[in-house]
């Protein structure tokens with residue numbers, strides 16, 4: 001996730017026209033008033049006379065935004081993740097993996113994790129969404145209330161609320177339906193706005209630790225979500241493999257140990273605490289740019305561009321002819337692929353050929369069912385220079401997520417289908433090629449379909465019974481974790 005700097009301008013303007021003393025006292029006042037905020041709100045709500053159900057366990061997801069599998073493996077090897085290795089009992093084993101959705105971006109990905117729905121069903125197709133004929137950037141804190149409308153009645157928090165079960169969110173953007181959540185107060189706003197992500201995480205973990213130390217274990221919620229943003233923020237600026245990136249991970253690992261302490265303590269008091277550590281996407285380092293807005297200007301494109309840097313969508317105007325546009329774009333080797341909806345499935349095309357991904361709603365043939373979604377996908381690829389078609393037949397989701405298809409790249413097929421099939425007919429989805437950014441060279445970017453961007457870790461402490469050992473798709477995670485006995 002990358003935050004909008006408009007908030008920074010807002011805080012800067014406050015600073016410039018008010019005295020520093022007033023600014024300081026404002027910070028102080030808000031700091032004191034909210035110090036025990038979430039504990040207070042939680043205990044008020046649960047003590048309000050309502051009866052609560054509980055399965056007697058607390059399940060916690062720690063989401064490290066932007067942590068790829070390769071990145072975690074490196075940190076484990078360097079000794080920068082000692083506490084994580086110990087808590088999740090890795091004993092030198094490689095961490096279990098999950099597959100991020102397509103596009104591999106924070107807002108579509110976290111919405112899938114928290115709702116259990118693929119992108120096609122929750123309809124957040126990028127960090128930018130096209131709403132009422134305008135481009136809305138979900139990264140901007142101003143749009144977070146809008147983001148909640150996508151989560152309403154669908155988030156795990158809302159589902160648990162319907163079951164009269166309690167949940168808590170330590171995430172500034174994602175909280176809809178939770179019993180209590182952290183407010184984006186002035187202080188946290190400043191850390192986000194000044195891009196001091198490390199301090200933002202420190203505050204998040206501090207309030208989580210305060211929560212677990214002050215709320216008696218028998219009153220802990222059934223589900224807790226903790227969202228940490230510094231790994232992503234620093235990797236965007238300095239690169240995923242940079243020294244600052246490495247150091248920031250060591251700091252997180254140390255701070256997490258203070259949180260793990262409360263979970264060990266709860267176990268001694270008889271509380272079952274199951275913890276998952278996972279991520280929404282990984283990273284690649286851009287080597288070159290392909291300035292998409294300039295290219296579209298040059299070919300006299302009339303519509304709207306939603307540019308998420310490694311992935312983009314273009315909304316066609318009445319005057320744009322799709323066929324000729326697809327032809328011009330797919331010839332460029334900076335584009336990994338261009339995709340759009342067809343009557344039967346989705347069509348993908350690049351300079352090497354074209355393919356069709358189809359979906360069969362008949363779930364009876366698949367042993368895997370995910371919430372209200374299950375899938376059989378079929379992928380047919382036709383190379384330009386002739387040669388044989390690749391036709392895998394209809395396959396269940398789990399087929400694509402097995403280890404050999406993570407190596408071959410086929411793992412992205414179901415996610416491509418889910419990320420493109422729900423997009424309106426007049427839109428095209430573009431994926432940047434290896435090492436290409438559609439905007440500018442930065443330390444790191446993501447959004448595309450490479451394994452560095454899409455293969456993420458999934459670690460478990462006190463694994464629920466029956467939790468699959470195969471790699472899980474992002475939209476499968478929440479049901480398997482919170483409702484393990486229903487499949």
Ligand SMILES: [Zn+2]
Nearest residue numbers: 001002066232
């Ligand atoms: Zn990001």
